[in-house]
Amino acid sequence: MPSASSSASPFASRRIYLIVAAGAAVMSMALGARQTFGLFISPLSYDYGLPVTLIAFAIALHNLVWGFAQPLAGAATDRYGPAPVVVFGAAAYAAGLAMTALAPNGVVLVLGMGVFIGIGISCTSFGVVLTAVGRSVAPEKRSMAMGLASAGGSLGQVLMVPLVQGMRSMSGITVALLVLALLVLAVAPLGLVLGRPSRAAAAADPGLNFSLKEVVSQACRHRGYRLLTIGFFACGFQLAFIATHLPGYLELxxxxxxxxxxxxxxxxxxxxxxxxxxxxxxxxxxxxxxxGWLYLVRSAAIGLFFVLPKTPFSVAAFAAVMGLAWLGTVPLTTGLVARIFGTRHMGTLFGVCFLSHQLGSFLGVWLGGLVLDLTGSYSLLWGATFAAGVLAAVLHFPIDDRSVERPSTPDSPVHA
Known part of the structure; x- marks a missing residue:
């Protein structure tokens, strides 16, 4: 007769797969919808008579709002579980898209695309979803599960651009944005699948049993966490610069x-x-x-791409290599936070790291445009992007990844 534990194992495995699939679907919609915003810049300017600079500011603003809201979304996930956070985030995201679709003036556009969407995506992306996935699996499988959810979440970035392009061409930007809003709302119930950690799981977790203020304070005193956070800034700087300015660079x-x-x-x-x-x-x-090796691969690809002759083949090869190293930092960074501090406050602590990432993203976009205006070239920013990756690698290799809960002994001190 099978034991209770053996009979429960298949159910537990199916539940894990369901959580990973639900997390991938939520992130796929959230990140995929965001990936289409560049398609709306010219039509919004033409249809509503709004300056392109104002529309670009609204898009840039949502990155900052996302960054500042992420620690709060993570803290809410730690306290209440992912379900209410995802539902709230999907509603805010959909409201922002609807406001953008119906924007009568610049103020409504900035509130919708800049503020509401920034808040919404903070509740429906990495810091909330990967926290739920990470808590659902054993520590030795956590990194792979979060990587699988992140990979599934990337599907939306591939599919949403042609879908929105087709809707925009056939029915206009208002219909396209409203359809996006409905699709985002459709994934809100999946927050219930992500669930809330049981009391037994929370009690078994070796995470820090401190208040929110105490855990953030302890993490900020941890040298490895500080290095990880600074390195994540470089990640945001690299990706935002390339995603935003690669088209302009290729045109030059x-x-x-x-x-x-x-x-x-x-x-x-x-x-x-x-x-x-x-x-x-x-x-x-x-x-x-x-x-560390991931950042070195990125920098090598960036350096070679910049100095070698530009051909369609070299551009495609660069894109392929950068894609392999694009968002792989997210499950690794989230997993490292959980390894050091446990999963109890993982949403909050990853949120603080992600704020650093988004500050880097803002500077990557803004400085790219500023340097181009001042010099007529992207050369300085390509050099800075290369150097940022090397610096991030140097910062990551010496990180002490031992759990802070490990007892302090003369041979095994706890580093803070």
């Missing part, structure tokens, strides 16, 4: 029309494989070492 290099769109699509496609692979590697090797 007299590359064929449409090549930039192909490159961005290749980044999204290869990111699916890269996110899963990085999660798999994080389950077999020390995660901060994998992160």
């Amino acid at each position: 290099c007299h590359m064929p029309m449409g090549l930039a769109a192909t490159a961005l699509a290749l980044i999204g496609l290869f990111n699916m494989a890269g996110s899963w692979t990085c999660g798999w590697l994080g389950g077999r090797f020390r995660q901060h070492h994998v992160l």
Whole structure:
């Protein structure tokens, strides 16, 4: 007769797969909808008579709002579980899209696309979803599960751009944005699938049993956590600069029309494989070492791309390599936070790291435009992007990834 534990095992496995699938679907919609915003810049300007600079500011603002809201969304997930946070975030996201669709003036546009969408995506992306996934699996499988969820979440980035492009061409931007709002609302019930950790799981978790203020204070005194947070700034700087300014750079290099769109699509496609692979590697090797090598691979690709002649093949090769290293940092960074501090406050602590990432994203976008205006070239920013990756690698390799809950002994001190 099978034991209770053996009979419960298949059910537990199915539940884990369901949680990973639900998390991937939520992130796929949240990140996929965000990936289409560039398609609306010119039509919004033409239809509503709004300056392009104002629309670009609204898009840039949602990155900052996302960053500042992420620690709060993570803290709410730690306290109440992911279900109410995802539902609230989907509603805010949908409201922001609807406000953008019906925006009569610039103020409503900035509130909708800049503030509401920023808050919404903070509740429906990495800090909330990967926290729920990470709590559902054993520590030795956590990195791979989060990598799988991140890879599934990348699917939306591949599929949503052509879908929205088609809707925009056939029915206009208002219909396209409202359909996006409905699709975002449709994933809200999946927050219930992500669930809330049981009391037994919470009691078994070795995470810090401190208040929110105490755990953030202790984490900020931890040298490895500070290095991880600074390194994540470099990640945001690199990705935002490339995603935003690669089309303009290729235009300056007299590359064929449409090549930039192909490159961005290749980044999204290869990111699916890269996110899963990085999660798999994080389950077999020390995660901060994998992160260090990941940043070095990025910098090598950036440096070679910048100095070598530009051809369609070199652009496609660059996009493929960058895609493999694109968002693989997310499951690795989240997993490293859980390894050091446990999962009880993982949402909050990853949220603080992600704020650093988004500050880097803002600077990558803004400085790219500023340097181009001042010098007529992106050369300084390509150099800065290369250097940021090397610096991030140097910061990650010496991180002490031992759990802070491990008893302090002369041979095994707790570092803070």
